[in-house]
Amino acid sequence: ATGRDALPSHQRLRDNTGSNCRCLKPFSTLGYERGEMINCVSYCAGKEILAAGTTNGRIAMWRMVVQSGSSRGDTKPQWKLQTPTEIGGNVTQLQWGSNLNLLAANNSNTVLILCEHVMSAHFSHQVAAVQLSPTQLNITQFHTGLHFSLQSDIHVRGVCVTKDSVTVWNGKQVTVYELSGTSLRNTGSFPCDSHVVAVHGENLYTVEPNRVQIRTPQGTVKQLLTFSKAEGNPVLLNVRQSYLVVGTDTANIRVFDLSRRDAKAHCSTKNLADQIPNLGALRSVKCNANGSQVSILISQVNGRPDHKVYFYDVEMDTVTHFDFFTGRPSSGISQEEESENGHSPVSHFWDESEPRLFVCETVPVSSESILNSSLDMVDVLVVTLFCTQEHGLLLQDCSPRPPGMQALLALDVPYYYYSCKVRTEPVCVPHMVSRKALRDFVGLENCEKATRDAMLNFSFYLTIGDMDEAFKSIKLIKSKAVWENMARMCVKTRRLDVARVCLGNMGNARAAKALKEAEAEPEPETQVAMLAIQLGMLEDAENLYKSCQRYDLLNNFYQASGKWQQALETAEVHDRIHLRATYYSYAKYLESMGDKTLALTYYEKSDTHRVEVPRMLQDDTSSLEIYVNKMKDNIYKWWAQYLESQADLDSALHFYECAQDYLSLVRIFCYRGDIQKASEIANNTGDRAASYHLARHYEGHDIKQAVHFYTRAQAYNNAIRLCKENGLDDQLMNLALLSNPEDMMEAACYYEEKGSHLDRAVALYHKAGYVSRALELAFATEQFGALEMIAEDLNESSDPALLARCSDFFSTHSKYEKSVELLVAAKKYHQALELCVTQNLTITEDLAERMTVPDSKDMSEEARKELLERIADCCMRQGNYHLATKKYTQAGNKLKVIIRLCVMLLHWKRNNCDTEKIVFFANVSRQKELFILAANYLQSLDWRKDPDILKTIIGFYTKGRAPDLLAGFYEACAQVEIDDYQNYEKALDALTEASKCLSKAKDASSGQQEVRLADLQHKITLIRKFVHIRSLYSEDASEAVQLCETLLEEPELDPAVRIGDVFGFLIEHHCQQGNFQLVTANRKLEQLQKLLPSQNVSYYISQASLVALQKELGIPMDRSDKIHISKEEDEVEEDLNMF
Known part of the structure; x- marks a missing residue:
């Protein structure tokens, strides 16, 4: 400015x-x-x-x-x-x-x-006061409907109303006004430094340090309620019915009963600091109508408002809370409600008369910093709770604050009371307080007290899930409005079982039917949404469909509600599968509204314009022609049909050609008699419909052309019909093969009845799947080539008699292999075996497996085993030991398996057969005798050079449960390690394993096993000593030599430790010591030669040591000391006479 x-x-x-x-x-x-x-x-x-x-x-x-x-x-x-x-x-x-x-x-x-001052407001006994300016208040009496404007003499800092009075104060002075009819009268004014005032009846309650003063309207003190120093100074007051709650600056609260002449303590002082962690100061305290519960808002130590509302139970002396940040109470039933999450309470109220009902006004946590300035910019929620000793805190309702409301003032069932926002537009503002019905009382604002109490009880029991008590509380209610309101409650609580009862009492059959049909949907939210729709709660239905993500139903809901833009947006973003259907429905709607231009656009989007647009514009020919030329080939066909209906055939032909509708082109050319042009179109395009139409046209005068075009149209049954009627037998066969089995069967019957081309009849019967009929005709006409082709398709599922007949045929014509296959398919296994034996046919493994009958009801167990043995006998005669052993094993004949396996082993050994076959058969048989035989056979092989054979032998002896044989094998392994490699360490390990195996074996030889085990232990002891000597040598050579000398004195040393190895150890030691011990080494060498005169000492002593002795002592080596290699081959032949 x-x-x-x-x-x-x-x-x-x-x-x-x-x-x-x-x-x-x-x-x-x-x-x-x-x-x-x-x-x-x-x-x-x-x-x-x-x-x-x-x-x-x-x-x-x-x-x-x-x-x-x-x-x-x-x-x-x-x-x-x-x-x-x-x-x-x-x-x-x-x-x-x-x-x-x-x-x-x-x-x-x-x-x-x-400085800014928050405007004061108060509600009590159906009277509300709202501050408009520092000195002006608006007073509303709801029970009379009157409105007053109060101009005070002081700057108002607080206001408190009762049924008959209005009290204002500014921290220095208190003024009392009496409501009398339509006027306000000043009844008293007195100085007072109290910054809070409460009013009950004719008494005013003010505070000063360590006490609460009870005054008359003129300021006279009638009574003092004192507080100790520990209890603190009163700073908060609240009156509900006949109870006063006082909060102090030390976080103590006391409740007083005001129902008598003098105020009496209703409970002892409660220190909340002991119950509430991180408590800084009390912000607000309120008590309920019967003084049993006190609600508290606090500030934390850091000064920030707490997210919780605390509840003090006066009778139980306990503190609980409801956390609006998490949306969960500290006790009671936790409902799944997310709308109140992330909020913080700013005001709270108890119902004027119902002690269980509590309401709280909350704002998002991020908005706490602006609470003192404005609530216009945040989403304020009004949360209603039930609070009881038995069930704790129960969420009853949560809804946003209605638009246009400034703040919550009070709760007095059936209404919430709000202060209104000041409007900026130039309109008259009659009053500054508005009331809105609770969710459960919409439509029941004027109900009597009994109905109101019944609805409250119904809502409470519905919240805790006690349906018996809920229905009991409303059983006497007959009003349809009440039942409808309860049905609305069921939408919020999602109790469909209760909703059905409510709809029945309402007599709303349509809604009940819709709800029953909605039960087919899997999501409970969709069923609740249908209930909401039937009750007119469209916003709730919309939110429910969104919450369960049923965008298809949401799309239908928007369409039914006439919200086409929302329907289109939903279809385009979330429900694209129904996008074209939505476009089509919207186009139909636009057409009904007369907006054909926009309807045309959405018909095109729905891809239905080829039919719908011509239908819509059929009365406007000029517009339709313009549209056809604009859209080109999209609706040429419809336009051509229109021109044809108008007898403009030339133009119709043009547009049919543009639309590539060849059937219509051929149809018109046939109508005009231009058959040549029609044939040309049908042949060039290959259109089946056009060819069929042309064939029907030719059928009257040119059969061959008709057959040709029926064939191009793939109408083979019509072509076959013409061929039969006109004797075109050559074309009939080809057409029948192209057609279905029924047409093949019909053509075959035609050939058979005619008596010519019977080979074609057999082929068609076979091709059509009538194998038995084809075989009968082939047998009757002796078509052997056809029989062979048909037999290729025969299997176990074919008729056994038919298989046997074909087998006899092939046997008669010396085709025995095919005959055997058919006998096996017919399950005539004995005949198949006889034929194999008589004709010396080789039984392959595949054929043997096919003749192996599994356990079934078709053959007894004895017959099955007999058949397996016959198969095995036949394989044995043919030299197929592999297959014979397998079948004997399957038959369970262990004796024959063992005998045949021995024969097989001997045969394979002579023929150098693959060892893997023996291993395979032993593993397949899983008989311990076979494991032992296989292991014995494998020992005859060069197992020393093949570790796999060695492992297999050990495994077979173990599986054959022959620990004594396994012990003998371990002893053989140990001896090999000693004789060939002088590896006493491995020999010791092998003998240890042999000892373990021998100790597990059962002694069936009258104590010989104990003797054998003792000898084995003696060997192990001697070898362990020698191994110890060799390992000790590197640490203490003299001690090792002394122990070695002692070892030579052991009796029966040589069977365990070779004497040559012990002497060799000593000679090697002396040779390594130098010249002064070579004599000793030579003396040991001479002792060795005397003990083993026939053996070559170089086997025990290194060549370097022998050369050193010869060189230093000048002793020539005897020729007898040269290495003599004796080659002896001992062959062990199996004596099979024992079998």
Whole structure:
């Protein structure tokens, strides 16, 4: 605002980020005068408030409120005009300052510093008071419908109303007004420093240090309620019915009973600091109607508001809470409700008369920092709870605060009471308090007390899930409105079982039927949504469909509601499978509304325009022709049909050709008699429909052409019919082979009846699947080539008699292999075996497996085993021992298996057969005798060079449960290690294993096993000593030599440790010591030669040591000392006479 000569009555704001400009001006409905000019402006960024001083001594303020735009994330700032502040004079200067955001104002006479004050409001006994300005209040009496305006003499800091009075105070003075009829009368005013005041009847309750004063309206103190130093100073007061709750600055609370003449303590003092962690200070305390529960809001130690509402149970002396950040109570039933999550309480109230019902106003946690400035920019929720000793805290309802409401004032069933926002538009504001019905009482606002109590009990029992008590509480109610309201409650609680009862009492058959049909849907939310639709709760139904992500049903819901834009958006984003159907439905809707242009667009989007657009425009031929030429080939066919109906055949042919409708082209050319052109089109395009039409046309006068075009149309049955009727036998065969089995059968019957081309009849019967008929005809006409082809398709599922007949045929014609296969397929196994024996046919493994009958009812177990043995005998005669052993094993004849295996082993050994076969058969048989035989045979092989054979031998002896034989094998292994490799360590391991095996064997030889085990232990002891000597040599050579000398004195040393190895050890030692011990080495060598005169000493002593002895002592080596290799081959032949 600029210029002193022409003061403006409004101010303009320009958005520097864009080109937006806005005009703000004060309205007379909020206390401004017409023609009032603005002198100065000042903006506070911290509070986002624009202040303007006027010529009439008023300060106008606009608060910036952010509102959501049409798109997500889009916000638009709005400027909300507040009630003016009057300071008198002519306001010439304004300035915001200090960290408290104070406003300094100059009105030419004085300078004032203004601070923001939260407007006071109170409700009780159907009377509400709302502060409009520092000295003005709006009073509403709901039981009479009267409204008053109270102009106080003081700047009001607090207000408290009762049925008959209004009390205001400012921290220095208290003034009491009496409500009398349609007027307010001042009945008392007295100085008092109390910053909180409560009123009950004729008594006023004020606070001062360490006590609460009970006064008369004139200020006379009637009683003192004292508090100890530990209890603290009273700072909070609240009265509900006849109970007073007091909160102190040390977080103590006390409840007093006011029903008598003097106030009496209802309970002992409760220190909440012991029960609530991180408690800083009490923000608010409220008690319920019977004084049994106290609700508390607190601030934490850091000064931030707590997210919880705490409840003190006076009778049980316990503290519980409901956390609005998590949406869960500390006790009671936890409902799955996410809407109240992430919030913090700002105000709380108990119902005026119902002690169980509690309501709390909450805001998002991120909005706590602006609670003191405005709640216009946040999503405020109103949460209602049931609070009982038995069930704890139960969430009853959660809903957003209605639009246009400033704050929650009270709860008095059946209404919530709200203070209204000040409107900016110039309309009359009759009062500043509005009431909204509770969810469960919509439509029942004027019900009697009995009905109201029944509804409350029903809601409570429904919340805790006690359906018996819920129905018991409403059994006497007959009003349909009540039952409808309870059905609405069922939408919120999602109790469909209760809803069915409610619908039945309402007599709403249509809704009951719709709900029953909705039970077919898997999601419970969809069923509840259908209930909501039937009850007219469309917003709830929409939210339910969204919550369960049933966008198809949501799409249908939008269409039925006429919300076509939402339906289209849903289909395009979430329900694309029904997108074309949605486009089509919308096009039909637009057509019904007369908007054909837009309907045409959506018919095209739904891809139904080829039919729907011509139908829609059939009365407007010119528009339709323009549309056809515009769309080109899309609807040429429809336009051609229209032209044909108008007898314009030339134009119709043109458009049929553009549409590539060859059937219609051929049809018109046939109609005109131009058969040559029609044939040309049918042959060139290969269109089946066109060819069929042309064939029907030719059928009357040109059979061959008709057959040709029926064939091109793949109408083979018609072509076959013509061939039979006109004797075209050559073409009939080819057509029948191209057609289905029924046509083949019909053609075969034709050939058979005619008596010619019977080979074709047999082939067609066979091709059609009538094998038995084909064989009968082949046998009757002796078509052997056809029989061989048919026999290739015979298997076990064919007729056994038919298989036997074919087998006899092939046997007669010396085709025995095929005959055997057919006998096996016919399950005539004995005949097949006889034929194999008589004709010396080799039984292959595949044939043997096919003749192996599994356990079944077709053959007894004895017969099955006999058959297996016969197969095995036949294989034995043919030299197929592999297969014979397998079949004997399957037959369970162990004796024959053992005998045949021995024969097989001997045969394979002579023929150097593969060892893998023996291993395979032993593993397949799983007989311990066979394992032992196989292991014995494998020992005859060179198992020393093949570790796999060695492992197999050990495994077979183990599986054959022959520990004594396994012990003997381990002894042989040990001896090999000693004789061939002088590896006594491995020999010791082998003998240890042999000892273990021998100890497990059963002694069936009258004590010989004990003797054998003792000898084995003696060998192990001697070898262990020698191994110890060799390992000790590297550490203490002299000790090792001494032990070795002692070892030579052991009796029976040589069977365990070879004497040559012991002497060799000593000689090697002496040779390594140098010249002075070579004599000793030579003496040991001479002793060895005397003990083993026939053996070559070089086997025990290294060549280097022998050369050293010869060189140093000059002793020539005897020729007898040269290495003599004796080659002896001992062959062990198996004596098979024992079998």
